[in-house]
Amino acid sequence: MKRVAVSGYSIVKPSRGxxxxxxxxxxxxxxQALALSKLLQNTGLERKDLETMxxxxxxxxxxxxxxxxxxxEVMANLGLSxxxxxxxDHGGAAAFFSMIQAYLSIASGRFDHFLLIGADSPMIPxxxxxxxRPERTWRYEINYEMPIGMIGPLSEGAMIMKRHMHQYGTTxxxxxxxxxxxxxxxxxxxxxxxxxxxxxxxxxKSPVIATPMxxxxxxxxxxxxxxxxxxxxxxxxxxxxxxxxxxGFETALxxxxxxxxxxxxxxxxKNAADSALEQAGISRKEVDFLQLYDDFTIITLMQxxxxxxxxxxxxxxxxxxxxxxxxxxxxxxxxxxxxxxxxAGTAGGFSLFVEAIQQLRxxxxxxxxxxxxxxxxxxxxxxxxxxxxxxxxxxxxxx
Amino acid sequence: MASDKPLPELDPVNSEFFKxxxxxRLLIQKCSKCGNLQFYPKPICVxxxxxxLGWVESSGEGTIYSLTSINRVIMNSKExxxxxxxxxxxxxxxxxxxxxxxxxxxxxxxASIGDKVKSxxxxxxxxxxxxxxxxx
Ligand SMILES: [Zn+2]
Numbered sequence: 001m002k003r004v005a006v007s008g009y010s011i012v013k014p015s016r017g018x019x020x021x022x023x024x025x026x027x028x029x030x031x032q033a034l035a036l037s038k039l040l041q042n043t044g045l046e047r048k049d050l051e052t053m054x055x056x057x058x059x060x061x062x063x064x065x066x067x068x069x070x071x072x073e074v075m076a077n078l079g080l081s082x083x084x085x086x087x088x089d090h091g092g093a094a095a096f097f098s099m100i101q102a103y104l105s106i107a108s109g110r111f112d113h114f115l116l117i118g119a120d121s122p123m124i125p126x127x128x129x130x131x132x133r134p135e136r137t138w139r140y141e142i143n144y145e146m147p148i149g150m151i152g153p154l155s156e157g158a159m160i161m162k163r164h165m166h167q168y169g170t171t172x173x174x175x176x177x178x179x180x181x182x183x184x185x186x187x188x189x190x191x192x193x194x195x196x197x198x199x200x201x202x203x204x205k206s207p208v209i210a211t212p213m214x215x216x217x218x219x220x221x222x223x224x225x226x227x228x229x230x231x232x233x234x235x236x237x238x239x240x241x242x243x244x245x246x247x248g249f250e251t252a253l254x255x256x257x258x259x260x261x262x263x264x265x266x267x268x269x270k271n272a273a274d275s276a277l278e279q280a281g282i283s284r285k286e287v288d289f290l291q292l293y294d295d296f297t298i299i300t301l302m303q304x305x306x307x308x309x310x311x312x313x314x315x316x317x318x319x320x321x322x323x324x325x326x327x328x329x330x331x332x333x334x335x336x337x338x339x340x341x342x343x344a345g346t347a348g349g350f351s352l353f354v355e356a357i358q359q360l361r362x363x364x365x366x367x368x369x370x371x372x373x374x375x376x377x378x379x380x381x382x383x384x385x386x387x388x389x390x391x392x393x394x395x396x397x398x399x
Numbered sequence: 400m401a402s403d404k405p406l407p408e409l410d411p412v413n414s415e416f417f418k419x420x421x422x423x424r425l426l427i428q429k430c431s432k433c434g435n436l437q438f439y440p441k442p443i444c445v446x447x448x449x450x451x452l453g454w455v456e457s458s459g460e461g462t463i464y465s466l467t468s469i470n471r472v473i474m475n476s477k478e479x480x481x482x483x484x485x486x487x488x489x490x491x492x493x494x495x496x497x498x499x500x501x502x503x504x505x506x507x508x509x510a511s512i513g514d515k516v517k518s519x520x521x522x523x524x525x526x527x528x529x530x531x532x533x534x535x
Contacts, residue, residue: 142407151472166512261497
């Protein structure tokens, strides 16, 4: 198996499509085009190089637009003729599962490169007001959730949060720590959306949408686009002197499938983390950062427990006695995560990967972690019925 | 409930469940081979992969495992705007499965985790009832 590395990346600044605020109002297709164009610029690749490269393309299935046969249309839009395409329907875990597909395609020797483009525009890119454009997400939502008045992922996230608070005494103040750490990082990240400092008082005053979940516990939806070029070690060496290696990964799909009474506060990612770390040949002490898929503050906290960095049920205590800032003992979501950086629909997970890549390339500017060598990135997607996340995975990246 | 609210999409796997609720019965899918109970209704037993599935009527008694009060509806749930705030709970039935339902307890004490509840399904039409529970 060949070694595989990230050889380039690009980020298109996120927006909520607020023309009235002077924001960009791009479609998903435009974000894909911008991400590709920037990637070519960043890697020094020229259009004609794409004619001869042995490459494939991976896309996320976006919240908007809806197309049944999507990849061929996007290839036509972008003028690309790759050897293989795929679309990931893993929701928030689309970036994570795309990375794995790219890895396997390259490690096998069949492809030299995989171009991953993550783009989504859940906010209507049109005046006068941006309006969130949702779709029912899951089949079980239609039958067993929407008819009783559940409001999608927020209501499931709220029940997970409520249960964790009940079982372990986790407090709003603990979750404020997560929200504020993310915001402080966002202030230092030019590509993060939310730029206003956040205090505990402001967190505590933010409206409760579905008890106990506040607005500040949830992501801010944005439109956005990202690209990553994944290459064999040999090919990466031709494009960059700062390759970021995929050192190990493991998934945890639909864990506890037979258990009707599963503990929804337990993410069950310990084995996946152990495996990813073992493949990478590093210990938890050697992990310089975590980029944790953060749809809600409680999910960040629960992953600290599930990955084995905090004891089960002690995520709140862990946050009281540890510093998760980029200067701290365990930096978490150093780009602001999706909570403050913005969640570009099903491309949201890409923001965590590009932050990891920036840190490992030493390109994280004012939020750069010192002597950064290894990091873990998680992917999560699909809030299950009476469960937490159905698509889960842990990946170890090193420079 | 008003007719503008979203209704389940009935199919051969789930229609018995919703029909049962419309007749005040809470039915749980049961595997004819291994006896496994599962919710929501599925096309196969997730325990033994048998497709021979039947139904048992639940006692309707359960405990609140977790819950949330919806204070604000969003774009995908506008039809419920006139009902906020309302409570949704994950109910752990005595039989050993969990399901989501409304807590119908207007004007009484606030629901909490661990509270005992009983099933009081709400009929929407002759084919569909919705899971609803009352504090005991
Ligand atoms: Zn069975």
